[in-house]
Amino acid sequence: MRKNIVAGNWKMNKNLQEGIALAKDLNAALTADKPNCDVIICTPFIHLASVVPAVDAAIIGVGAENCADKVSGAYTGEVSAEMVASTGAKYVILGHSERRAYYHETPEILKEKVQLALANGLTPIFCIGEVLEERQQGVQNKVVYDQLAGSLFDLTAEEFSKIVLAYEPVWAIGTGLTATPEQAEEIHAYIRSVIAEKFGAEVAENTSILYGGSCKPSNAKELFANPNVDGGLIGGAALKVEDFKGIIDAFK
Numbered sequence: 517m518r519k520n521i522v523a524g525n526w527k528m529n530k531n532l533q534e535g536i537a538l539a540k541d542l543n544a545a546l547t548a549d550k551p552n553c554d555v556i557i558c559t560p561f562i563h564l565a566s567v568v569p570a571v572d573a574a575i576i577g578v579g580a581e582n583c584a585d586k587v588s589g590a591y592t593g594e595v596s597a598e599m600v601a602s603t604g605a606k607y608v609i610l611g612h613s614e615r616r617a618y619y620h621e622t623p624e625i626l627k628e629k630v631q632l633a634l635a636n637g638l639t640p641i642f643c644i645g646e647v648l649e650e651r652q653q654g655v656q657n658k659v660v661y662d663q664l665a666g667s668l669f670d671l672t673a674e675e676f677s678k679i680v681l682a683y684e685p686v687w688a689i690g691t692g693l694t695a696t697p698e699q700a701e702e703i704h705a706y707i708r709s710v711i712a713e714k715f716g717a718e719v720a721e722n723t724s725i726l727y728g729g730s731c732k733p734s735n736a737k738e739l740f741a742n743p744n745v746d747g748g749l750i751g752g753a754a755l756k757v758e759d760f761k762g763i764i765d766a767f768k
């Protein structure tokens with residue numbers, strides 16, 4: 517059975533003290549009222565080593581928002597998958613549209629990152645999704661197919677089964693626009709069919725596919741109610757315990 521997951525992506529928000537306080541507050545709220553799904557928070561690199569011990573690993577998993585495409589060495593400013601794993605973090609977001617757009621991360625670079633994450637025991641939360649123009653042209657299925665093929669089709673079925681996918685239409689990220697539940701279900705079902713074709717029906721059935729893009733407490737329930745939407749990747753609404761918990765509670 518695939519897991520339902522609500523994952524937060526803090527992006528470049530919260531200094532260290534604020535981040536620890538947010539993690540502790542969320543931990544307290546979810547200890548008092550246990551979630552009905554897996555909960556993950558993905559934080560800036562420098563927060564990881566402090567946030568991991570601040571939360572109950574049985575309730576909240578911790579992840580990074582990125583990792584390097586190289587093992588180690590003279591890559592000033594980079595943080596390797598091995599370094600991320602050494603903090604006790606278990607997840608890493610890869611291929612977020614902001615990384616693709618602003619830091620020119622190509623499918624080839626992301627392929628390296630996925631391999632390194634898996635080699636270090638991290639679960640990649642791999643993001644795919646089209647920009648507005650592509651949606652208007654009706655080519656969103658081809659866009660997500662190419663993103664999957666370009667970075668993940670070299671994996672074995674066993675390796676792929678360790679991946680969590682996040683479909684995030686770029687036009688919905690941080691914009692207040694949300695895909696309708698019908699739009700989300702349609703493309704999530706398509707993504708699952710692509711996985712089934714490439715890696716087999718069982719792997720496809722067990723893959724969690726999260727929706728991301730202006731997900732909030734008021735729309736989470738109807739998005740997650742779709743059979744092929746297994747939770748959410750949450751940006752802005754992950755920065756407030758009340759909002760994030762409101763989304764988590766959509767599974768209740």
Ligand code: PGA
Nearest residue numbers: 689690729730750751752
């Ligand atoms: P948002 O971001 O919830 O603020 O739209 C989602 C994401 O980028 O993961």
